[in-house]
Amino acid sequence: MKTLLREVLITLILAVVIFLGARATLQTYVILQTSMEPNFHEGQRLVVNKAVYWFGEPERGSVVIFKSLNERQGEFIKRIIGLPGDTVEVKGGAVYVNGVKLDEPYIKSPPRYTMAELEVPEDSYFVLGDNRNQSNDSHNGWLLPRENIIGKAWLSTWPPDDWGTVPDYPLDEQLADAGT
Numbered sequence: 001m002k003t004l005l006r007e008v009l010i011t012l013i014l015a016v017v018i019f020l021g022a023r024a025t026l027q028t029y030v031i032l033q034t035s036m037e038p039n040f041h042e043g044q045r046l047v048v049n050k051a052v053y054w055f056g057e058p059e060r061g062s063v064v065i066f067k068s069l070n071e072r073q074g075e076f077i078k079r080i081i082g083l084p085g086d087t088v089e090v091k092g093g094a095v096y097v098n099g100v101k102l103d104e105p106y107i108k109s110p111p112r113y114t115m116a117e118l119e120v121p122e123d124s125y126f127v128l129g130d131n132r133n134q135s136n137d138s139h140n141g142w143l144l145p146r147e148n149i150i151g152k153a154w155l156s157t158w159p160p161d162d163w164g165t166v167p168d169y170p171l172d173e174q175l176a177d178a179g180t
Helices: 002-025 171-177
Strands: 026-030 045-049 063-067 075-082 087-091 094-097 115-119 124-128 149-158
Touching: 002 026, 026 149, 063 124, 075 087, 075 094
Parallel strands: none
Antiparallel strands: 026 045, 045 149, 063 075, 063 149, 075 124, 087 094, 087 115
């Protein structure tokens, strides 16, 4: 009887440790807006990797989930375009980072707006929605503080047709190839 009780207790402790570990490192997110179309749609469910930024900083091209700057508005999803110290400009239907025009095959359509060059301050990120013309994002004058980032979109779990890992786009490689 003691052996059975010990085995049950060990199993329960392991289950609690695994559960708490998963809660600390992963989160689910349901997309409620159209700002990331055509890549992410209303009702789509994602798994967010919260631990990835414990060991490194966000990168250009990564899709992140973050707490709204207005606490009452919840959580949002956007793509990181500019890192701290980068300059970002939108003109002629294209986004420029550090003077380099980005090739962005993931956007729904080119931006129909312009934005004067701006330098991203320390501990902030410049984020844009993939649906550039229907997204409230950094082109509207706000930047994403590092402390508001929850994690990186990692896995799409619903609907079944969209199941799989969330792709990254090599924006850093584009800038490196341009010599910046």
